[in-house]
Amino acid sequence: MSDLANSDIAEPDQPPAGWPAPRSAYIHVPFCRHRCGYCNFSVVAQRDDLIQQYLESINAELAGLGRPEVDTVFIGGGTPTHLATPQLQRLMQIVEHRFAIQPNVEWSMEANPEDISAEKLAVMRDSGVNRLSLGVQSFSDGKLQLLERSHRGIEAEEIIQLAAGAIPNISIDLIFAAPKETLAEWTEDLQKAFSLPIAHLSTYALTYEKGTSFWTRARSGNLSAATEQLEVDMYNAARQAAKQSGWEHYEISNFAKSESQCRHNLAYWHGRGWYAAGPGAASFVGGHRNVNHRSTTTYLKRMAAGQDPVAESEAISTVQYARELAAFGIRMLAGIDVVKLSRETGVDLGDECRLGIEEATRHGWLAASDGRMRLTQQGVLFADSVAACFLSD
Amino acid sequence: MSVHIRNFAIIAHIDHGKSTLADRLLEHTGTVSNREMKEQLLDDLELERQRGITIKARAVVMQFERNGKKYELNLIDTPGHVDFQYEVSRSLACCEGVLLLVDAFQGVEAQTVANAYAAMEHDLKIIPVINKIDLMHARPDEVAEEMMNSLGTDPDECVRVSAKTGEGVDGLVDAIIEHIPPPTGDPKATLQAMVFDSNYDDYRGAITYVRIMQGTVKKGQKIAFLRSGTSHEVVELGRFAPQRQSTDVLAAGQVGYLICNIKSLGDVHIGDTISIPGDKAAEALPGYSRPKRMVYCGLFPSDGQDFSELRDALERLAVNDPSFEFEPETSDALGFGFRCGFLGLLHMEIVQQRLEKESDVDLVQTAPNVTYEIINKRGETITIHKPQDVPDPGDIEEFRQPIVRCNVIVPDDFIGAVMKLCQERRGIQQSQEYLAAGRAMLTYDIPLAEVVYDLHDKIKSATRGYGTLDYEMVGYEAADLCRLDIMVNGNRVDALSVVCNKADADRRGRAVAKTLKKEIERHMFEVAVQAAIGSRVIARETVPAMRKNVTAKCYGGDITRKRKLLQKQKEGKKRMKAIGNVEISQKAFMAVLSDGEQG
Ligand SMILES: Nc1nc2c(ncn2[C@@H]2O[C@H](COP(=O)(O)OP(=O)(O)OP(=O)(O)O)[C@@H](O)[C@H]2O)c(=O)[nH]1
Numbered sequence: 001m002s003d004l005a006n007s008d009i010a011e012p013d014q015p016p017a018g019w020p021a022p023r024s025a026y027i028h029v030p031f032c033r034h035r036c037g038y039c040n041f042s043v044v045a046q047r048d049d050l051i052q053q054y055l056e057s058i059n060a061e062l063a064g065l066g067r068p069e070v071d072t073v074f075i076g077g078g079t080p081t082h083l084a085t086p087q088l089q090r091l092m093q094i095v096e097h098r099f100a101i102q103p104n105v106e107w108s109m110e111a112n113p114e115d116i117s118a119e120k121l122a123v124m125r126d127s128g129v130n131r132l133s134l135g136v137q138s139f140s141d142g143k144l145q146l147l148e149r150s151h152r153g154i155e156a157e158e159i160i161q162l163a164a165g166a167i168p169n170i171s172i173d174l175i176f177a178a179p180k181e182t183l184a185e186w187t188e189d190l191q192k193a194f195s196l197p198i199a200h201l202s203t204y205a206l207t208y209e210k211g212t213s214f215w216t217r218a219r220s221g222n223l224s225a226a227t228e229q230l231e232v233d234m235y236n237a238a239r240q241a242a243k244q245s246g247w248e249h250y251e252i253s254n255f256a257k258s259e260s261q262c263r264h265n266l267a268y269w270h271g272r273g274w275y276a277a278g279p280g281a282a283s284f285v286g287g288h289r290n291v292n293h294r295s296t297t298t299y300l301k302r303m304a305a306g307q308d309p310v311a312e313s314e315a316i317s318t319v320q321y322a323r324e325l326a327a328f329g330i331r332m333l334a335g336i337d338v339v340k341l342s343r344e345t346g347v348d349l350g351d352e353c354r355l356g357i358e359e360a361t362r363h364g365w366l367a368a369s370d371g372r373m374r375l376t377q378q379g380v381l382f383a384d385s386v387a388a389c390f391l392s393d
Numbered sequence: 394m395s396v397h398i399r400n401f402a403i404i405a406h407i408d409h410g411k412s413t414l415a416d417r418l419l420e421h422t423g424t425v426s427n428r429e430m431k432e433q434l435l436d437d438l439e440l441e442r443q444r445g446i447t448i449k450a451r452a453v454v455m456q457f458e459r460n461g462k463k464y465e466l467n468l469i470d471t472p473g474h475v476d477f478q479y480e481v482s483r484s485l486a487c488c489e490g491v492l493l494l495v496d497a498f499q500g501v502e503a504q505t506v507a508n509a510y511a512a513m514e515h516d517l518k519i520i521p522v523i524n525k526i527d528l529m530h531a532r533p534d535e536v537a538e539e540m541m542n543s544l545g546t547d548p549d550e551c552v553r554v555s556a557k558t559g560e561g562v563d564g565l566v567d568a569i570i571e572h573i574p575p576p577t578g579d580p581k582a583t584l585q586a587m588v589f590d591s592n593y594d595d596y597r598g599a600i601t602y603v604r605i606m607q608g609t610v611k612k613g614q615k616i617a618f619l620r621s622g623t624s625h626e627v628v629e630l631g632r633f634a635p636q637r638q639s640t641d642v643l644a645a646g647q648v649g650y651l652i653c654n655i656k657s658l659g660d661v662h663i664g665d666t667i668s669i670p671g672d673k674a675a676e677a678l679p680g681y682s683r684p685k686r687m688v689y690c691g692l693f694p695s696d697g698q699d700f701s702e703l704r705d706a707l708e709r710l711a712v713n714d715p716s717f718e719f720e721p722e723t724s725d726a727l728g729f730g731f732r733c734g735f736l737g738l739l740h741m742e743i744v745q746q747r748l749e750k751e752s753d754v755d756l757v758q759t760a761p762n763v764t765y766e767i768i769n770k771r772g773e774t775i776t777i778h779k780p781q782d783v784p785d786p787g788d789i790e791e792f793r794q795p796i797v798r799c800n801v802i803v804p805d806d807f808i809g810a811v812m813k814l815c816q817e818r819r820g821i822q823q824s825q826e827y828l829a830a831g832r833a834m835l836t837y838d839i840p841l842a843e844v845v846y847d848l849h850d851k852i853k854s855a856t857r858g859y860g861t862l863d864y865e866m867v868g869y870e871a872a873d874l875c876r877l878d879i880m881v882n883g884n885r886v887d888a889l890s891v892v893c894n895k896a897d898a899d900r901r902g903r904a905v906a907k908t909l910k911k912e913i914e915r916h917m918f919e920v921a922v923q924a925a926i927g928s929r930v931i932a933r934e935t936v937p938a939m940r941k942n943v944t945a946k947c948y949g950g951d952i953t954r955k956r957k958l959l960q961k962q963k964e965g966k967k968r969m970k971a972i973g974n975v976e977i978s979q980k981a982f983m984a985v986l987s988d989g990e991q992g
């Protein structure tokens with residue numbers, strides 16, 4: 001750690017080449033048709049009356065950035081496609097106006113199958129969207145109903161086919177370990193997914209988050225969570241299925257066909273900077289992690305009053321930066337390049353995290369080869385424990 | 394012009410307003426100016442201010458003129474909590490009278506009775522004072538009657554005051570002057586002074602608090618501590634006003650302090666008598682009985698922390714708190730630590746809090762227990778301060794536990810509920826009497842172990858806060874007790890053993906195993922928790938092995954949140970002890986207190 005007593009002028013704590021200049025942008029759209037029982041995101045349902053005000057707030061929030069260049073844009077939510085076509089058009093216009101979108105951009109849009117129409121697809125494509133992330137969750141009607149999703153399995157299939165015709169890179173989300181779901185049912189979802197024209201898959205085990213109706217129901221005993229073993233089996237089934245289809249498992253929860261990894265998310269995991277706007281949105285600019293107010297109405301109120309929407313701001317140290325890069329970077333199956341990471345942050349990671357690395361290695365979660373540290377087969381199931389080892393001793 | 398001295402203590406149930414009344418008296422007598430005044434001025438320890446209660450008794454002198462006469466009133470503000478009863482009894486030995494304060498709404502409560510009896514035992518003049526008459530629901534007449542019925546005080550003598558508004562305080566000063574007898578000592582007699590407290594000042598060394606019974610002490614004089622047999626020169630002496638204020642002499646009847654270049658508090662014994670050196674010394678005063686340690690627990694440094702640092706911290710603390718004791722202890726499971734004795738659970742909590750604040754040690758504390766006596770087959774009596782010392786059943790002739798006499802004062806609507814509680818706790822009723830219409834005092838003899846952990850809280854919740862409890866030791870009695878052991882992956886963990894009633898053992902064993910299952914974090918392997926008496930296993934629970942620990946989603950916004958969460962989990966691991974390869978947290982060590990009553 002730096003010893004301030006040694007220098008007369010305290011040098012700012014930053015990596016040798018300065019903090020990474022952001023080349024990515026995230027926009028949070030907090031609107032949904034209704035709130036799904038398991039969801040604890042920053043969203044509002046049945047408040048479409050706020051959309052117009054929201055769009056102007058986003059425009060205002062981004063105004064101060066000075067139109068920086070970006071290589072990736074991610075419009076997430078919530079459900080961006082819940083916006084009516086003109087509103088969606090306006091949002092994309094704002095993004096184009098506020099950022100210098102680079103020619104090779106990866107522009108992702110999150111979407112729910114029930115909102116997709118040929119018209120919306122065309123509008124998105126024409127505005128530059130080249131990657132669609134569809135909240136499919138399952139192809140089974142029973143499971144979809146249980147998850148309180150508004151589409152049916154067959155509709156999801158049709159939408160994927162339709163979307164693939166308009167936008168080259170389609171990603172879908174699938175949830176597993178839903179109440180009562182069996183391994184066989186999950187395998188069916190997987191098979192269906194890999195038979196469709198998609199290039200990317202994100203899978204998540206259902207979690208019961210505080211404050212959701214699922215959490216309350218599980219606590220009162222009228223929803224039974226899957227056993228841990230079943231969850232592990234289902235996860236392994238996904239890895240297996242991806243492997244058989246020749247896909248790459250590149251991050252804990254993400255699989256991609258060749259060259260179709262999500263560049264935007266890679267920027268997070270590689271610890272690059274990014275801009276963000278909208279309620280609950282988190283940015284990383286100039287060594288600061290800022291998080292906007294999570295409540296949509298508070299966010300809008302603050303913006304309307306000309307106040308700062310940021311609820312939390314944290315300046316991170318280079319040591320913390322190095323530790324975070326390792327903790328979150330290790331989630332990628334390609335692992336982390338320790339030498340490069342140490343050079344870029346100016347922090348000797350092997351030294352700083354020696355105890356943690358030893359601990360994770362002792363458990364058989366972490367292994368080093370050809371200059372990289374990677375999660376082992378077993379370590380993939382203990383990524384949080386490994387992350388904790390990197391974050392503190 | 395001669396000075397008229399009065400020495401008195403303010404005693405009461407907790408929160409009845411002693412310290413607030415002391416504020417008003419200090420103000421009224423001009424001892425403290427408005428500018429210096431703050432609420433409960435005498436509660437100047439940080440912990441006292443945090444908790445809003447008095448922990449240590451404080452003496453102050455108030456000097457003023459009234460009707461052309463000079464007065465010197467020595468006031469001692471005492472704590473109300475049962476754990477600090479000892480502070481009250483020490484204070485009483487320095488006084489000729491007390492203000493017995495009763496809250497005009499709450500009425501007579503358990504510690505009111507206990508303190509009044511203590512004052513009577515010391516033959517002190519009691520001035521009954523009804524405080525908080527400003528309260529909307531004050532019922533001073535009824536309270537005066539309650540006091541008459543339970544304590545024998547004269548309702549006409551009750552002084553009614555509000556320590557908050559100051560109403561009645563002037564009349565109270567008159568009552569103090571008129572009714573409390575002046576001290577009787579002779580300033581010309583041989584010096585005889587009572588050491589009633591002491592503390593340590595980093596610059597001046599030990600400060601000895603004294604009440605001069607006979608004679609006079611002057612600056613520069615040689616004095617002798619009769620019990621410890623040491624002599625010293627008085628470097629400074631004076632009174633508390635409320636800060637130390639040096640004077641040249643202290644004479645019979647006065648309360649003040651002496652500084653004698655004493656480097657260690659261990660050389661000053663509370664209850665000792667000070668006189669002159671040589672064979673002309675005065676007679677020693679009776680002194681005090683030592684405070685009784687009611688509960689014990691083990692304190693150990695968490696894994697990876699320094700034993701010697703904990704020892705230093707304990708030593709520092711004990712210097713100013715003679716009622717707390719400790720001795721080195723070794724546990725198979727926890728390693729080197731200390732067995733510590735406390736006056737009660739509040740005292741334990743306070744000591745622990747101070748230790749952590751004043752040193753850098755994270756503590757692992759074992760569940761508190763009381764002291765037992767065992768008569769073994771050879772007829773020897775062994776005192777047991779920790780459950781793991783209980784010998785094998787075959788070597789026990791008689792297993793004895795401490796019994797306390799409990800006085801519970803309750804509105805009569807709740808008599809049934811309180812009786813039920815006391816019976817469940819194996820209490821034997823001694824008496825029941827009415828203090829007034831609608832208020833009764835129940836007296837039970839109950840094993841201390843059943844009282845000390847949570848009986849007070851249970852009584853509070855069974856009586857909507859109206860019931861109060863006080864207790865005092867009566868002695869040891871034989872009981873059907875056994876040692877309940879806990880095994881973790883087959884190894885007995887000595888620090889988790891408890892003593893319990895045989896009839897409860899099965900229920901307790903199951904409850905403890907269940908709670909431990911919840912409190913022990915999952916490991917990479919299965920952890921078996923068993924409860925056993927001797928070789929008989931009475932309960933078994935399994936903490937399944939951890940199969941995964943990974944959150945699926947982790948994108949931009951999750952990074953800060955996740956980091957904080959993971960770090961918090963790691964922090965939580967700080968108060969851990971590894972038993973074999975199983976990590977056990979502080980909370981788990983407390984799990985052995987679960988009694989199986991809830992869930
Ligand atoms: N309304 C009213 N409140 C009072 C009066 N006297 C004290 N209080 C309040 O009662 C509470 C307890 O007062 P303290 O003076 O700390 O009581 P105590 O008897 O010294 O308490 P311990 O030292 O903990 O036993 C405080 O909140 C006071 O403000 C009074 O005459 N009227």
Ligand code: SF4
Nearest residue numbers: 032035036039077078
């Ligand atoms: S659609 Fe997505 S963001 Fe909206 S409530 Fe459902 S899960 Fe949450």
Ligand SMILES: [Mg+2]
Nearest residue numbers: 411412446447
């Ligand atoms: Mg007090």
